[in-house]
Amino acid sequence: MSNSATQVLFDAPGPKGRRRILLLSILSVLAIAGLLAAGLWQFHANGQLDPNKWVVYLRADYLAFLGQGLWGTLKVTAAAAVVAFPFGLLLALARLSRSSLLRAIAITWIEFFRGIPMLLVVYAFLLALPAFGVTFPRFWMLVIPMILVSSAATAEVFRAGIKAVDRGQHEAAAAIGLSRRDAMASVVLPQAVRLVLPSLILALVTLLKDSTLGYVVSYNELQFQGKTLVSITRYLVQTYLVVSVIYIVINLLLTRIALALDARMKARAVAS
């Protein structure tokens, strides 16, 4: 572990301290177990633990039904990321450029799409634009708002990455006669992109979560399929819990990958 204040907030405990920590540990385990038990009891008391209400989610047809939704979720997330990430990089470059016009455009874009809810953008595509004769298939009614919102967030990620690349790198590139543009393209950017890779994976997590707004445009992503399944099974808590767990597991995997990448890069930075 890296050195930080968290490591010295308390001493290595002595015998008395150890006893106290043990006692507090036992108490907190009891408290946590109590909370979980109370939650489970609430489920039981309301008949929601009835195995019949859970085993249906092992039925192949229901799983396939949710699987379709998951496939939809992954498709829109991937499509949005493929466009939004390069777009975010361009926005970051515009924001760091010497042209004040480009900077102004980039800043306005970024602040605008960072500050308004994606739901509003989705509604614009669903309800406002059709009034002007501009309509998109529902896949794009979901993906375009995801791109717009994510591009603003990833622009900031890339900007931080570019700024984090050592100033000496810019100077070294200039010293060997590279133009500003060449230095950016062949020296700074490759390092910056590597640097921001973990943050980009977290942006992917955000995109995946935002894809639940497909619920609004009737796109058959996981949340929407879950909603339909509620009508068929009538097991509301169970269905939405199953759906939520799927989201959490996928995002957890992505977050783990991001953390592992981050740790590897930090280790490499320390080594060099």
Add this chain to the structure above:
Amino acid sequence: MIASGPVAAEDAIAASPWATAIKDKGQLIRGGTVANQVFSLASTSGGQPTGFDAGLTQLLAKYILGDGGEEKVEYIDTTVETRETMVQNGTVDCVIATYSITPERLEVISFAGPYYLSGTAVQVRTEDAETIAGPEDLTGLNLVTQANSTGIQAIEEHVTDPGKVETLPNNESCVAALKQGRVDAYVLDQGVLLGNSAADPEVTVVGDPFVDDPYGVGLSQDSEDALEFVNTFLQELIDSGAWDALWTATIGEVIDGEAPEPPVPGELPA
């Protein structure tokens, strides 16, 4: 039952660019729900959806695509909030989804039909069915309906001094709000409500419909020929007795009595 439905004459299809396009694609794309027990319910075992609207869709597909066409339907989900847009932008060929014909909606899309005369009704928790008999009993009670639905106007015009009126984005949420006691009644067209009570004994439709809700087939205003084509199809269904048979097999299961007199396709409500 679907298999015995009529098939359109070649020249009737050739006369309609809308039908020709569907025939060339080899597929009818229908917007709607697959979560309504009576009108359109997905089969989780891989078969076709069943119900009045689903049957109508399959009959229309067969009418255009010929024998076996009833299986060549792509079902795209739409909600009350998304239906108009989906029709306008051509995501679907038509919407068949307990879709009430209203003047507001006629401004942006067109409707073939009506093919069924439904009406706005009241759904309550089954234990309240004794005390609430219709809109006149809703004064002071908290109500729910779907966002952008005909229920909103029906409540404004027919319920004196309701309590809180909530709107939620879909049928599932409205049913949950009713069952969980957040509201005392759910006001919407009978087609949807009957589907709910068929699926769930905890909720019941009370009284008679109090506002007419004629259901139509939602079509894009860009394809003018579609309107006439679908109306002809509906008339053929009625003449051949297929309409009656479909009603008996679906809605007839949850409403007592004989099949009603079918509406006249093309006669839109004033």
Add this chain to the structure above:
Amino acid sequence: METLHGIIQYLQESIALLGDNLPLLLQGIGYTVALTLLGYGFALILGTVLAVCRVSPIPPLRWASAVYVEIFRNIPLLSLLILIAFGLPDVGLLLPYFWCGVLGLTLSSGAFVCENVRSGINTVPVGHAEAARSIGLGFFGTLRFVVLPQAFRAMVQPLVNVFIGTVIGSALCSAIAVSEITWVTQTLNIQSGRAVVMFLVAGAVYLGMSLGGAALGGVIERAVAPGGTGRCAPAPRST
């Protein structure tokens, strides 16, 4: 001239429409502000408590806090809100929609606050904590008087981001029947067909809150800059 006339007429009609529905719009803004402030305020408290657990010497508390964060930062907010509003009543907990919204925002933003407070603590040089320990401060004393006040500065920008996340997250409460500004403007939009003006109103409310929060964050950041105040700033509390 023709178009100019049309625009003026559109503006006049729009203003009239907004005027007619002013109470509803104000109520919508009120709900959005209330959802955001309550959700964010409780999230600050919850997140700080979780972060303290996360760095505490008690292993079960550290684990519980870690598990909490993993669950609530990875669940989509919409799924969480729907579970709270329509799932919890089925297990015997029925909250008004508004409080469902506040609870969802708190639970979700709290996880992000925890992460930011924890990484803020990590930015404080080890020597400072060691110095505090050597003059005899215990775990809470070190955190309260030495580490958190310094960590606070590094946390301001990330916490502003959590605030903006809470602002835009509040829009999703329209899916659980909270009549906040997205719900109000979309309802009016459907009734009146005046999409442009309705989106302008809603957009202005959200941008005003996001940018306002960011500006306030900048002020706070400068105020707590080293040399800004010599005294021990208190740990972040709710607003």
